[in-house]
Amino acid sequence: MWALVRTAAPRNGRLVRVSAVAAAFQSNSIVVSPFAREAKESARYASSNSRWKQRQGNDFFAREAKVQGLKSRAAFKLLEMDAKYKLFKRGQTVIDLGYAPGSWSQVAVERTKPNGRVVGIDIIPAQPPKGVSTIQGNFLSPSVQQLVKDYLVEFAQKSPALPAVEPSEDGEPIVAERPSYIDAERSESVEPEETVESDGKLVDVVLSDMSAPWMQTTGFSSNTLSNPYSRMMNTSGMSFRDHAGSMDLCLAALQFASDALKTGGHFVCKFYQGSEDKDLELKLKKMFAKVHREKPDSSRSESRESYFVALRRKGDVTLSGL
Numbered sequence: 079m080w081a082l083v084r085t086a087a088p089r090n091g092r093l094v095r096v097s098a099v100a101a102a103f104q105s106n107s108i109v110v111s112p113f114a115r116e117a118k119e120s121a122r123y124a125s126s127n128s129r130w131k132q133r134q135g136n137d138f139f140a141r142e143a144k145v146q147g148l149k150s151r152a153a154f155k156l157l158e159m160d161a162k163y164k165l166f167k168r169g170q171t172v173i174d175l176g177y178a179p180g181s182w183s184q185v186a187v188e189r190t191k192p193n194g195r196v197v198g199i200d201i202i203p204a205q206p207p208k209g210v211s212t213i214q215g216n217f218l219s220p221s222v223q224q225l226v227k228d229y230l231v232e233f234a235q236k237s238p239a240l241p242a243v244e245p246s247e248d249g250e251p252i253v254a255e256r257p258s259y260i261d262a263e264r265s266e267s268v269e270p271e272e273t274v275e276s277d278g279k280l281v282d283v284v285l286s287d288m289s290a291p292w293m294q295t296t297g298f299s300s301n302t303l304s305n306p307y308s309r310m311m312n313t314s315g316m317s318f319r320d321h322a323g324s325m326d327l328c329l330a331a332l333q334f335a336s337d338a339l340k341t342g343g344h345f346v347c348k349f350y351q352g353s354e355d356k357d358l359e360l361k362l363k364k365m366f367a368k369v370h371r372e373k374p375d376s377s378r379s380e381s382r383e384s385y386f387v388a389l390r391r392k393g394d395v396t397l398s399g400l
């Protein structure tokens with residue numbers, strides 16, 4: 079699906095390197111580690127490369143996303159973080175909060191196939207990316223959060239997850255066996271308590287790229303009804319408002335992770351920097367083994383957005399206990 083267009087790239091090596099992030103993405107089903115190394119290198123090159131990017135225009139990543147068939151330039155932020163922290167494995171269950179228009183979900187589907195599950199939630203309607211189940215709703219609402227948990231339990235009862243698997247050493251794909259039709263039928267008739275973990279922790283990775291949608295103030299020439307995403311603003315332009323809104327969204331995502339993320343699972347969350355992010359970071363440090371602040375190269379430098387990447391959830395800590 080994603081063809082790497084190297085021919086359009088200047089042969090001075092720089093665009094080729096940046097494209098390797100995308101190459102790492104599409105190559106996932108075949109060989110992971112060599113490309114991951116290349117992607118890491120590419121992220122380093124991209125950051126030391128601002129003069130070149132300026133020459134190409136500010137929206138290099140937007141154009142590259144279009145070429146790669148990705149739904150938005152945001153994909154490159156997740157690709158960079160995945161290249162650095164190895165967030166995904168095959169067969170995992172991933173929740174993508176604020177998925178629209180869907181490029182993070184596209185990355186998650188690629189990274190977790192075969193047998194992965196990706197569920198996207200967004201307040202606005204959007205065309206679900208291929209291989210993604212989606213729920214439309216406001217994730218700040220406890221009933222929407224419960225709906226997502228119920229959906230995961232129901233889904234797990236119908237088709238028990240296969241264990242997430244590391245790629246083999248020689249880079250060959252490991253194809254886990256799917257349950258047979260008869261096994262699937264049988265699991266439908268089994269009582270829930272017998273098939274689903276009683277603690278409801280069914281998720282391997284929680285992603286949140288949510289940012290409050292604000293009323294449109296520019297771009298009125300784009301009068302599309304079918305793509306509401308292009309009519310929304312991602313920030314209010316007022317840094318305190320954006321910060322406060324993002325803290326609410328991060329805490330909702332973290333509460334969900336506290337309830338639904340497996341021990342050892344990872345959490346990635348966008349936030350707008352401000353006075354309260356330290357407090358969020360402290361909470362994350364208590365719940366996860368390692369916490370990083372990330373400003374991916376593909377995140378616009380003028381934006382106050384940043385990401386927390388929290389790795390390996392501790393088994394015995396919940397948000398309510400902090």
Ligand SMILES: C[S@@+](CC[C@H](N)C(=O)[O-])C[C@H]1O[C@@H](n2cnc3c(N)ncnc32)[C@H](O)[C@@H]1O
Pocket residue numbers: 149150152153175176177178179180181182183199200201202215216217218287288289290291307312327
């Ligand atoms: C920056 S976009 C996400 C881009 C996405 N990661 C991608 O790769 O395509 C932020 C999204 O968060 C969604 N969002 C904001 N507040 C939300 C809420 N309370 N509940 C659900 N989604 C929300 C917005 O509608 C918007 O689509």
